[in-house]
Amino acid sequence: MVSCQSTRRPDTCHGPSPLVIGTPLNAGTPRCLGLASAKIHGTHAMSTKLDISMRPTQAEFPATRLRRTRSAPAVRALVRQNTLTVDDFIWPVFVRSGEGIEEPIPSMPGVFRRSVDKVVEAAREAADLGIPAICIFPYTGIEERTEDCAGAWDSDNHANRAIRAIKAAVPEIAIMTDVALDTYNINGHDGFVENGEIVNDRTIDALVKMTLSQAEAGADIIGPSDMMDGRIGAMRTALESAGHHNVMILSYAAKYASAFYGPFRDAVGASGALTGDKKTYQMDPGNSDEAMRLIERDLAEGADMIMVKPGLPYLDICRRARDTFGAPTFAYQVSGEYSMIKAAAHNGWIDEDRVMLESLMAFKRAGCDGILTYFAPAAARILNG
Numbered sequence: 001m002v003s004c005q006s007t008r009r010p011d012t013c014h015g016p017s018p019l020v021i022g023t024p025l026n027a028g029t030p031r032c033l034g035l036a037s038a039k040i041h042g043t044h045a046m047s048t049k050l051d052i053s054m055r056p057t058q059a060e061f062p063a064t065r066l067r068r069t070r071s072a073p074a075v076r077a078l079v080r081q082n083t084l085t086v087d088d089f090i091w092p093v094f095v096r097s098g099e100g101i102e103e104p105i106p107s108m109p110g111v112f113r114r115s116v117d118k119v120v121e122a123a124r125e126a127a128d129l130g131i132p133a134i135c136i137f138p139y140t141g142i143e144e145r146t147e148d149c150a151g152a153w154d155s156d157n158h159a160n161r162a163i164r165a166i167k168a169a170v171p172e173i174a175i176m177t178d179v180a181l182d183t184y185n186i187n188g189h190d191g192f193v194e195n196g197e198i199v200n201d202r203t204i205d206a207l208v209k210m211t212l213s214q215a216e217a218g219a220d221i222i223g224p225s226d227m228m229d230g231r232i233g234a235m236r237t238a239l240e241s242a243g244h245h246n247v248m249i250l251s252y253a254a255k256y257a258s259a260f261y262g263p264f265r266d267a268v269g270a271s272g273a274l275t276g277d278k279k280t281y282q283m284d285p286g287n288s289d290e291a292m293r294l295i296e297r298d299l300a301e302g303a304d305m306i307m308v309k310p311g312l313p314y315l316d317i318c319r320r321a322r323d324t325f326g327a328p329t330f331a332y333q334v335s336g337e338y339s340m341i342k343a344a345a346h347n348g349w350i351d352e353d354r355v356m357l358e359s360l361m362a363f364k365r366a367g368c369d370g371i372l373t374y375f376a377p378a379a380a381r382i383l384n385g
């Protein structure tokens with residue numbers, strides 16, 4: 001155990017420590033644990049901040065009055081630990097067939113299904129606001145869905161056409177995709193269904209084809225949201241073999257079987273289509289350690305970044321992921337989270353802008369590098385002043 005001067009902040013000290021999380025600390029002795037090497041579930045998390053073990057040193061009242069640093073906007077700005085900026089956002093958008101269409105989604109006020117030309121306009125607007133990335137989700141009508149899900153890797157599907165069109169018109173914005181079969185599947189599942197079972201390995205072959213078609217269309221970040229086992233390794237190998245060395249994978253590593261996705265399933269046309277639930281592949285909301293195993297596995301298979309989804313109800317998972325792995329960590333503030341804020345604001349029960357920004361700041365506080373959020377343009381407009 002390394003101890004440090006009481007005048008130094010705990011997180012500025014260096015040196016290995018045998019600390020295992022849960023070790024009781026002598027509160028009277030200042031400890032230097034900020035950069036400890038901790039053994040967390042078999043993983044050596046070097047240079048990881050362990051806020052859990054910080055013991056800030058402070059004098060007795062009235063020498064210490066914590067309200068001093070809250071007394072004026074200037075001081076509050078100085079001591080603010082986390083900040084929210086436009087750089088933190090990935091904006092999910094829905095693309096559909098047709099031209100000149102911006103179709104409102106009733107369960108997600110302010111969100112639209114756009115035809116490719118309109119998605120390009122939206123991407124232009126996002127880039128002008130400084131939003132670094134856009135994430136494309138296809139909406140498909142029931143007539144576009146098949147059992148073999150062949151639309152998913154059709155180089156000419158709405159999503160791939162949108163990728164090409166955005167790349168041509170708005171080259172500065174990063175494009176993320178969705179890899180899962182649900183929007184092309186007759187039964188709304190993320191994988192193939194055989195005799196009532198969502199099959200893993202055959203689905204991976206399809207996900208790999210989908211990945212390659214998106215990379216060929218010009219996607220920068222592939223977003224597998226399917227939760228099949230082994231897909232990250234298969235996708236990474238395929239991308240490398242096809243020469244897409246710089247195409248990133250942002251793995252939906254810890255994705256829970258959540259009721260908060262309700263409005264999204266309306267948005268992509270999957271609500272009516274879905275038979276049963278997704279509990280055999282998405283995570284049980286009661287589990288936390290399993291999320292760490294999934295994230296570790298996906299990173300080991302070659303994910304560049306990882307995601308926790310949904311967002312606000314799972315901030316504990318974001319924090320654990322950040323502290324344990326230190327990889328670029330994202331959260332998805334999903335449709336249900338968005339729509340709840342919109343609905344309460346619509347009723348005059350909360351202040352929409354303030355709740356929006358506070359909810360987004362929560363992700364930064366929980367250790368996220370960024371947030372997928374439908375609020376991205378609205379928040380950007382406020383943050384840009």
Ligand code: PBG
Nearest residue numbers: 180182225260261264334335336
């Ligand atoms: C589908 C997918 C879902 C979301 C993103 N990709 C829904 C689901 O798993 O059924 C949810 C996003 C949201 O609710 O905003 N693979």
